[in-house]
Amino acid sequence: MSEPLALSLGQQFEIERMSRAIDDTADLQALQGIAKQLLQAWHSQKAATQWVMRQQLGAPSQFAAGLPQPWGQDA
Known part of the structure; x- marks a missing residue:
């Protein structure tokens, strides 16, 4: 059994x-930023x-297709 x-x-x-x-923040805009x-x-x-998890399981890169990509990178 694995550790919690x-x-x-x-x-x-x-x-x-x-x-x-x-x-400590009373400013709504500051709270929104946080x-x-x-x-x-x-x-x-x-x-x-x-x-x-994908790296450890050796999952093909096709599983990553449904995941959002960082800005500037196409799927």
């Missing part, structure tokens, strides 16, 4: 840092995880 996913100490500190930044940064980071992490 655990955050590193650095990741825990980064979460705390971002949480405090959110708590939310967009977090959304981008989340989707980037998902894409990286999918890429690693």
